[in-house]
Amino acid sequence: MPDTISSTVSPLGSLEVLSQHEVNRLRDTSKAGLHDLLRRCALAVLSSGNMTDDSLVLMETYHDFDIEVIQQDRGIRLKVTNAPAEAFVDGKMIRGIRGHLSSVLRDIVYVYNEIQHHSRFDLTTAEGTTNAVFHILRKAGTLKPGRDPSIVVCWGGHSIAREEYEYTKDVGYHLGLRELDICTGCGPGAMKGPMKGANLAHAKQRIQDGRYLGISEPGIIAAEAPNPLVNELVVMPDIEKRLEAFIRLGHGIIVFPGGVGTAEEILYLLGILLHPDNANMRMPVIFTGPASASDYFKRIDEFLVYTLGEQVRSKYRIIVDDPTEVARIMREGIDDVTNFRREHQDAYHYNWRLTIARDFQETFEPTHEAMGSLALHRNQPVHELAANLRRAFSGIVAGNVKENGIRAIEAKGPFSLHAEPELMRRLDELLGSFVAQGRMKPPGRDYEPCYRLV
Numbered sequence: 001m002p003d004t005i006s007s008t009v010s011p012l013g014s015l016e017v018l019s020q021h022e023v024n025r026l027r028d029t030s031k032a033g034l035h036d037l038l039r040r041c042a043l044a045v046l047s048s049g050n051m052t053d054d055s056l057v058l059m060e061t062y063h064d065f066d067i068e069v070i071q072q073d074r075g076i077r078l079k080v081t082n083a084p085a086e087a088f089v090d091g092k093m094i095r096g097i098r099g100h101l102s103s104v105l106r107d108i109v110y111v112y113n114e115i116q117h118h119s120r121f122d123l124t125t126a127e128g129t130t131n132a133v134f135h136i137l138r139k140a141g142t143l144k145p146g147r148d149p150s151i152v153v154c155w156g157g158h159s160i161a162r163e164e165y166e167y168t169k170d171v172g173y174h175l176g177l178r179e180l181d182i183c184t185g186c187g188p189g190a191m192k193g194p195m196k197g198a199n200l201a202h203a204k205q206r207i208q209d210g211r212y213l214g215i216s217e218p219g220i221i222a223a224e225a226p227n228p229l230v231n232e233l234v235v236m237p238d239i240e241k242r243l244e245a246f247i248r249l250g251h252g253i254i255v256f257p258g259g260v261g262t263a264e265e266i267l268y269l270l271g272i273l274l275h276p277d278n279a280n281m282r283m284p285v286i287f288t289g290p291a292s293a294s295d296y297f298k299r300i301d302e303f304l305v306y307t308l309g310e311q312v313r314s315k316y317r318i319i320v321d322d323p324t325e326v327a328r329i330m331r332e333g334i335d336d337v338t339n340f341r342r343e344h345q346d347a348y349h350y351n352w353r354l355t356i357a358r359d360f361q362e363t364f365e366p367t368h369e370a371m372g373s374l375a376l377h378r379n380q381p382v383h384e385l386a387a388n389l390r391r392a393f394s395g396i397v398a399g400n401v402k403e404n405g406i407r408a409i410e411a412k413g414p415f416s417l418h419a420e421p422e423l424m425r426r427l428d429e430l431l432g433s434f435v436a437q438g439r440m441k442p443p444g445r446d447y448e449p450c451y452r453l454v
């Protein structure tokens with residue numbers, strides 16, 4: 001059995017000042033059906049640094065962990081029972097983990113009380129969903145209208161080779177020297193590296209308020225627990241709203257090598273940028289990695305061109321083994337974003353102008369039936385095909401690392417994906433290359449495919 005500690009702590013960074021009504025709502029998590037969700041996300045935060053990326057294994061390892069909200073006249077305290085010992089130093093919870101734990105509670109309860117069960121947010125419409133994403137981010141304090149555009153969203157694998165990790169740090173360092181901030185999925189690997197590099201560069205530039213934003217969601221947070229550098233954590237209610245938050249908040253995107261999760265993010269981004277309404281949108285996008293990753297991006301590029309057409313190449317640049325050039329081009333691109341938004345009197349802190357079709361907003365539950373009925377053929381508009389391919393990759397991510405997906409695969413076997421023959425062949429080659437390069441699971445573990453191509 002792993003070492004555990006039970007303790008009671010005060011919130012930090014969120015929830016310090018609450019009304020009596022808000023306290024009562026927080027205490028009622030068990031009655032609202034939120035307790036299991038809060039327990040899973042809280043355990044993920046407390047397990048930051050744990051080597052497993054399997055949420056089911058994590059829950060089974062700490063099966064007797066629990067968290068309770070305790071009411072006091074001056075607010076609340078959080079009681080954790082049998083929590084991972086690595087979250088504490090000399091019996092006291094690490095401050096950064098306390099802050100992340102408070103953020104988890106804030107977002108889960110706020111979304112349930114103020115978004116999902118409130119008449120002012122119609123989540124069946126594009127406008128209502130975008131408005132909900134805005135309010136979640138505003139509640140978390142991530143929208144800072146007084147700052148110029150500076151947020152670079154970095155995507156990539158949470159389990160990558162050491163050479164690739166060092167490269168992400170180099171890129172982050174050169175971004176930080178150019179006074180840019182970092183936003184990632186908040187986990188390890190390509191999500192931690194850019195933050196670590198930028199943190200050093202910000203120190204050299206004497207930047208005291210460098211931003212290291214982590215955006216997660218309940219289904220993925222256990223596989224990608226927040227790394228210690230994250231100083232602003234937001235837990236969105238699902239993967240679709242998480243992806244929209246990245247796009248609305250970010251001023252530029254950098255994609256490092258990764259697996260199916262990274263492919264999902266690429267297809268989401270490019271499907272949106274290929275929408276006719278976004279033809280003139282300013283959004284610098286760079287794919288980059290060390291020289292050893294050149295074949296990875298070659299395969300990604302070939303797959304994108306085959307499925308989405310030659311015009312997709314106008315939406316991104318591939319720069320291999322040149323961190324300084326990546327940062328220089330990104331700085332220029334974000335300066336262009338600043339000028340564009342100033343000319344159009346757009347907000348710097350939230351991209352309202354971007355059109356995101358409902359296909360990209362609707363929550364996709366990767367059941368065996370839903371995965372088997374995806375339209376994977378080229379006889380449809382490219383942004384619709386991108387949406388369906390994104391769903392396919394999202395389902396594979398769920399089958400790899402999310403508790404519900406893992407349980408579904410154990411019960412019914414692999415997901416079946418149906419596609420036209422040539423697209424099937426290319427999809428098979430791409431996924432096969434991910435497996436061969438060890439991008440589906442951490443090195444040293446055999447990968448059992450959670451999908452089959454029919």
